[in-house]
Amino acid sequence: MKPGVSDLLLHIQNEILEAVTSGDPLRDIADLLCRRIENLVPTIVCSVLTVDPDQKLHPLAGPSLPDAYSEALDGIEAGPTVGSCGTAAYRGEPVIVSDIESDPLWADFKALALPLGLRACWSTPIKSRDGRVVGTFAFYYKTVRTPDELERRIVQTCVHLCAIAIEHEQVQARDYKLAYFDALTGLSNRTRFDEMLCRRVHDQAAFGLLLVDIDHLKSVNDTMGHLLGDFVIKSVANMIGKDRPGETAFRLGGDEFAVIIDGVTTAEGLAGAAQGILHRTSGPVTAGLDTLFPSVTIGGALFGADGVEANMLRQNADFALYHAKETDRGGYVQFRPELRTSIIDRIRAIRNVDAALAEGRITAYYQPIAQLASSEVVGLEALVRMTDLQGGVSPAGDFAAAFSDTKIASRVTEKMLNQVASDIREWLDLGIPVEHVGINVTTGDFQYGNLQAKIEACFAKQDVPLKHIVLEVNESVFMGGSDQFVAKAVKRLRDKGLLVALDDFGTGYASLTHLISFPVDVIKIDRSFVGALANGKASSVIVAAIMDMANRLDMRVIAEGIESLEQVRQLSELGCQFGQGYLFGKPVSAADIRELLLEQHRRAHTRSGIYPSWY
Numbered sequence: 001m002k003p004g005v006s007d008l009l010l011h012i013q014n015e016i017l018e019a020v021t022s023g024d025p026l027r028d029i030a031d032l033l034c035r036r037i038e039n040l041v042p043t044i045v046c047s048v049l050t051v052d053p054d055q056k057l058h059p060l061a062g063p064s065l066p067d068a069y070s071e072a073l074d075g076i077e078a079g080p081t082v083g084s085c086g087t088a089a090y091r092g093e094p095v096i097v098s099d100i101e102s103d104p105l106w107a108d109f110k111a112l113a114l115p116l117g118l119r120a121c122w123s124t125p126i127k128s129r130d131g132r133v134v135g136t137f138a139f140y141y142k143t144v145r146t147p148d149e150l151e152r153r154i155v156q157t158c159v160h161l162c163a164i165a166i167e168h169e170q171v172q173a174r175d176y177k178l179a180y181f182d183a184l185t186g187l188s189n190r191t192r193f194d195e196m197l198c199r200r201v202h203d204q205a206a207f208g209l210l211l212v213d214i215d216h217l218k219s220v221n222d223t224m225g226h227l228l229g230d231f232v233i234k235s236v237a238n239m240i241g242k243d244r245p246g247e248t249a250f251r252l253g254g255d256e257f258a259v260i261i262d263g264v265t266t267a268e269g270l271a272g273a274a275q276g277i278l279h280r281t282s283g284p285v286t287a288g289l290d291t292l293f294p295s296v297t298i299g300g301a302l303f304g305a306d307g308v309e310a311n312m313l314r315q316n317a318d319f320a321l322y323h324a325k326e327t328d329r330g331g332y333v334q335f336r337p338e339l340r341t342s343i344i345d346r347i348r349a350i351r352n353v354d355a356a357l358a359e360g361r362i363t364a365y366y367q368p369i370a371q372l373a374s375s376e377v378v379g380l381e382a383l384v385r386m387t388d389l390q391g392g393v394s395p396a397g398d399f400a401a402a403f404s405d406t407k408i409a410s411r412v413t414e415k416m417l418n419q420v421a422s423d424i425r426e427w428l429d430l431g432i433p434v435e436h437v438g439i440n441v442t443t444g445d446f447q448y449g450n451l452q453a454k455i456e457a458c459f460a461k462q463d464v465p466l467k468h469i470v471l472e473v474n475e476s477v478f479m480g481g482s483d484q485f486v487a488k489a490v491k492r493l494r495d496k497g498l499l500v501a502l503d504d505f506g507t508g509y510a511s512l513t514h515l516i517s518f519p520v521d522v523i524k525i526d527r528s529f530v531g532a533l534a535n536g537k538a539s540s541v542i543v544a545a546i547m548d549m550a551n552r553l554d555m556r557v558i559a560e561g562i563e564s565l566e567q568v569r570q571l572s573e574l575g576c577q578f579g580q581g582y583l584f585g586k587p588v589s590a591a592d593i594r595e596l597l598l599e600q601h602r603r604a605h606t607r608s609g610i611y612p613s614w615y
Contacts, residue, residue, distance in 0.1 A: 005040065005150065009157055012036045016161045026169040030061035030162065037158060038064060041151065045118065045140040048126075048162060051078060051089045051133050060135065065116070072112055078133075083109045084123035085136040092133050094124040099144045119144050124155055126162045134166050182251040184230060185237035193250035193258050194310075200260065201303065201310045207262050208270035208302045209313055211321040212240060212277060214255035215295045215329055218447070228287055232294050235285040240277055240296075247273065258317075267302060267334055274298045274332040297324045298332040306335045319343045326404055349402040353386065357411055361387040364419045365587035366437070368596070369558055369580045372572050377600055381438040381472065381580065382420050383587045384412055395587075406444030410454075413445050417458040420469075423590045425462040432597045438470040438501060446489050452496065466497040470522060474503040494519065501558070506542065523550050527561025527581070533570045540574065547575040 015036070019029045034046035047062040055078045059070035076082060078089035087105050088095040097103045098120050100110050106121075113121070118140045126135035137159050139151060147155070180192040188196075200207050214236055221229035233255065241249035246262040261273045281296045299321025307313035316335040322343055324333035333339075356362050362384060369379035386394045403409040420437055427434045445451045459466055471493060490500055501522035506529055525546055532539040543559075550557045559571050562581030571579060585596070 008040055009154060012040070013157060013161060016165070020165050020168050023172075026165055027060060029165045031063055033158060033161060034061045034063050037154060041154065043142065044151070045142075046158075047085070047138040047140065048135060049073065049085050049089075049138070050135045050166065055089065057082075057086060057089065057136075065140075069112055069116060081105050081107065083113075084121040085138050088123040088125045088136050089133050092125050092127070092131075094122065096122045096146055098146045113140070117142050120146070122147050122151075122155070124159050126159050126166060128163065128167055128170075134170075135162060137162055182237075185234050185241070185251045187237050187241050187249050187251045187257070189250065190252045193252060193260075196248065196250075196260060197310045197314065200262075201308070201313070205262065206265045206303065207260055208264040208273065208300060209317045210259040210261060210270070210274055210277065210298050210300045211252075211314075211317045212257040212259060213297050213321055213325060215297055217255040220292070224290065228290060228292075231287045232285065232292060236281055236294055236296065239280045239283075242280065244276075264302070265304075267305070270300050270302050270334060271332060274300055278330075278332060295330040297321065297329055299324050299335070300332065301335040316340070346401040346404060349399045350405045350408055353399050353402040353408050353412065356386045357408075357415060361389075362412060362415050363387065363589070364416050364423070365393075365589055366423075366593040367580060367587040368585040368593075369438075369578060370584040372568050372577055372579050375584060376604070377584070377597065378578060379436040379438065379470070380434075380593065381587075382416055382440075384416055384440070385587070403442050403444065406442075406447050409442040409444030413439075413441055413451075414454055414458070416440075417455060418461075419590070421459045421462040421464050423594075424464045424468055427594065427597060428464070430594070430598065432594075432601050434468060434597070436468055436470045436499065438472045440472045440474075440503070451489060452492055455493070455498070456496070467499075470499040470501050472501045472503045472524070473520075491519065494521075504560075505546065520555065522556045522558060524580075525557060525559045525576075530559050530561045530567055530571070530579075530581070531563075533567055540570065543571070543576065544574050551575070 012033070016029060016033050019032060030048040034048060037046050038044065045062075045064045047065060048060045049057045050060050051057060057076050057078060058074055062070050073085075076086060078086045080087060080090055081104060082090065083106050084095045084097045095105065097105055100106045100113050100119055100121060106113070120141040120143065121138055122141075123136045123138040125133045126137055128134050137155060139147060139155065180189060181187065182189045197209070214232065217229055217232060220232055233251075237249070237251060237257065240257055240259060246264075248260045248262070250258045250260075252258055259273070259277065261270060264270050264273060277298060278296065281294060284291050284293050286292075299317050299319070301307055301313050301317035301320060303313060306316045316339075319339045320333045320335040323339050324331060327333070353362070363386075364382045365385045366380045366382055368377040369381060370376060371378050384396045386399055388394065403412070416439055420439055424434055424437060441451065445454075455466070455469070459469070471490075473490070494500055499521040500519075501524055502520045503524045504526045505523045506526045523546065525543060529539050529543055533543070547557055556578065557576055559567075559576050559579040560581065562568060562571070562579040562583045564583060567581075568579065568583070588596075
C-alpha cells in the first residue's frame, strides 16, 4: 500500500473509532466512513447495509446512491441469488460480481443498478464476534472489473470498523432495552415511565394518567403456579399495550401497569380511555387446557385538575386505584380530593398497627357471652385491642382501616390466635371448663389461603382442641371474594371441628342468601335490632323470624348489644337464650376474664358441679 494511502486510511480509522466512542449514531458513522473512502478512492461508490435477525437487508449508508435505489433494497431477504449484498449475507462470504449485466446473481436487480451506471459490485459480509452476519460493505464500480489489492486492504479495514460500530450500537440498544423495558412483557418499564411522566409535566402537555392493577393475581399464582401467573401478566400487557394513538403503556412491576393518555383534557375523556382498557382486558385468555378471565381495576388522575407535579399526579392516581380496589373491583375511579384524606388515614392506621405488632402492643380482650335466663357466662368473644405508648387501650373500631391491608389483617389474626390458644390452655389447666371462644377473621385471612394451617398450628402448639374455637365471620368477608372460595374454606374448617358464627346478622343485603351457601353454626343478631326492640313491633317481628329460621336450621342465636334487663326480657320472650353486651360485661383483659371465670366456676361447682354451655 502506498505510504500516503496508508496514512490516510489510518486517519480515517481513528476518526471512525472516535465517532464510535463518542456515541455518534450508527447511521452517521457509516455515512462518514463511506464519504471518506469515496474521497480516498474516487472510482468507487460505497454502500453499507444491515442484516436483521430475519435475514432482511436494510440500507444504512450510501451517500452517492440515489434514495430510490436504497429504498428499493429495504426489506429484501438475503438469498442465494440476491445481487452481491444479499448473496454475501446469505453465504457469509465475499461475493465479487465483475459484470452486473451478465451475472445471474443480479438477474432480478440489474434493472436498478445499470441505469445508474453501476457495472460491477463487490460485497463483503460484516460479522459479529459470534459469527453472525450483521451487515454488508460494498464497492460499486462504474466499469466492468474486479477489485485490486489496494481496495482489498481498504475493504478489510472498513469491514472491521463497521463490525465495531454495529456491535457498539447493538450493545447500546441492548443496554437501553434492559434499562427501559420490562423483560417479561416488552412494555416500557418504571424507569422510562418516570422519565416520560416528568417530560410531559415539564412540557405542560395535556394528558391523563391511568394506573391499572390486575385483580386477584396472587390467587392465580398460589393456586395455579407462577408460570400461569406470568402468562396472565403478559396477556393483560398485550391487551393494555395494543397500539392505540396517544396511549403509552408501562409495566411498573408485579401486577401494576401505567398508561399515559396524551391529549386528554377532561374527566370524561380520561374515563373513556379507562373504559376502553376495561373492555380490552375483559376477554378470556387460554393457556393450554386452562381458560382464565382476568380483570383489571383502574385509578386515574388528570394533569392540571388532579396535580401539576409528577409525584403528586402519580400519588393521586395511586389513591384513586387504592380506592377502586376497595370499593369497585373491576371498575374505574378517578381521583377526588376527599380520597386523599381517607387513604392517608388508612395508611396511618396501617403503620400504627404494624408498629404495635412489632412492639407487642396488640392483645386480646374478652367479652362474656351469657345465658339470658341466669346471666352466667357460657362463652367469650376475643376482641383485638391496641395499647398506645402511653398505656391507653383502643378498640378495633379505632384502627379498623388497617385491616384493609391483607398482610396486616393476617398478622393480627395470627397474634390473636396465638394468644387465645395460650389463654385457653391456661384456663383449662386451672380447671375452668371453657366451652367456646369466638375469634373474628377477615377477608385478608381467607385471601392469604393459609388460615386453616395457621389455626391448626397455633392450637396444636398449646394442645388445645379446635372444638373450643368459634370463627366469627361477617358478611363483608363473604362479599370480599368469591362465595364459593370462602364457602369451601369455611367447610374445611368446620370439618376440623371448629364452629362458625355469622356475625352482625341482618345488616347485609344478602344475609339469607349466605345462610344457603355458607353453612354456619351460630347466628349473632346485630345490635341494631336489639337496640330497636323498644321502639316498635318491627324489630320484634324480625328477631322472632330469625329465631324461627335458626331453630329450623338447627343453629344457635346470640343477640348482640344487650344493655338492659328489658331487652333481656323481650329477647327471652322471643325465644332467644344467649346474649352479649355491656349488661353482662365489657371487654376486659385476659387476667380480668380469668378471675371472672374462676369465680363463676367456684359458684357452679358449689351448686351442682355443672358448667353451663351455649351449644
